[in-house]
Amino acid sequence: MKLLLRGGVAAVALFVAYAAQADEEANLVINEEIEITVRTDAPEHLENLNTIYSGWVFRSSETQALQMDDFENPGMIYVDNALEAWSNVEGSEGKSCASCHGAPEDMAGVRPVYPKWNDAAEEVRTIAMQVNGCRTEQMGAEEWKYDGGDMLAMEGLLASVSRGMPVNVAIDGPAQSMWEKGRDIYYTRFGQLDLSCANCHEDNYGNNIRADHLSQGQINGFPTYRLKNAKLNGVQSRFRGCIRDTRAETYGVGVEEMIALELYVASRGNGLSVEGPSVRN
């Protein structure tokens, strides 16, 4: 595997001219008013990095432009759908999200601290788990598919009202053991290609792997509209894609390892702004 990376590093010299299409110094202001922190000092627990960067910084200028305006951002189509769903009464209790939570804007501050420990449920919960918890326990409605269209649209809505706020997930207290589990997974090599998350996203961000311009793998921008499949994508689906790309058997969406990984990776972005729904390739 060292051979692969060594060859890759040499070939990167061929790439740099092409990769110049990305403007890594650019700043992101959405709708000319929401300032997004796309680069900042790495959080203390992150020993191997000095600066953390949002995935936005690594994309081509055309892709970056798509996120600067809510009309241009194709991910906002799904947020509009979720806005409608927000007021839909569903389930045996005759409630909608709005009945308890008010307007979506009132949910600002929620996305930046997820995944987080839920005392009543005695577990670390991702936003999807919390939404389904509300649906089944409070609304008497059916669960949404974890990474299905309805859930991702709602995640997009919840992210959008927190844009500009710094990610701030707790890594201590009751969440600590999950966080440590996630950290261990992050640094474990998997699959036939024997790659860990860190091999690409910590050791080689900014370089190219084949034709891909590697980011730091931050998830402050999720859910993200990928140009590749022209729809919103969730964090855990993306993890599955990455793990599959190391030619490993991937974890299922929603299992403990995925929750742990999501918590840990989110904490690597503490300080970056919530950006979702973002636009990536």
Add this chain to the structure above:
Amino acid sequence: MKLTRRHTLLMAFGSAAAAMLPLRAFAAVEDEIAAFTGGAAVGSEGITLIAPEIAENGNTVPIEVDAPGAEAIIVFAAGNPTPAVATFNFGPLAAKQSASTRIRLAGTQDVVAIARMPDGSFVQASQEVKVTIGGCGG
């Protein structure tokens, strides 16, 4: 040359970087162009095509066409399975004969824009867009 593993990898990386699918044949689109122009001669002044040099993803490539005074602009993707992309017909209330949109490109190829002017003449602009595939984008 002796193909060591490193050589093969470097060649693979180099070629993947430049997305060297065989450059799609321009000839395939000539019939469609002729259908639009009626075989007339095509000039090159007065039309602008803006497209990225490298498309981050072939699924959604932003382009812009502009031909002051044109009646219509037709856009082709010379290497797509079906080259026609769109035809923009401008009405009397179009402030500029320009339009932006997002298109799909199946691989590295030339994007061609041809404008029909009110006097029956045609002008054309084209640009190669590199479409990268492969990588760990999943």
Add this chain to the structure above:
Amino acid sequence: MAENVTPRVRVPRDATAGEEITIKTLISHTMESGQRKDGDGNVIPRSIINRFTCTFNGETVIDVTLEPAISTNPYFEFQAIVPESGTFEFTWYDDDGDVYTDSKDIAVS
């Protein structure tokens, strides 16, 4: 019937007579190209928006013929002259016969 097809348009609310304005339009539509195959290897038939028009008080601003190479969620940006107050009408025509519309009023001072 294509599902969940929602048009969105952005038009300034007001303008001066004869001003050139920028209009942006987006419609959520899969734009099934006819090139993809399903799990069994059968071609998924083409099903796209094939035409988009924008008129103002009945006069054409732009009339676009779309082919399968237009991306999912077709987006168009173009410029219009606004001679007087009135209404922009936007129309999208689907292969399956459906027609989607949206309209925006603009006040001219």
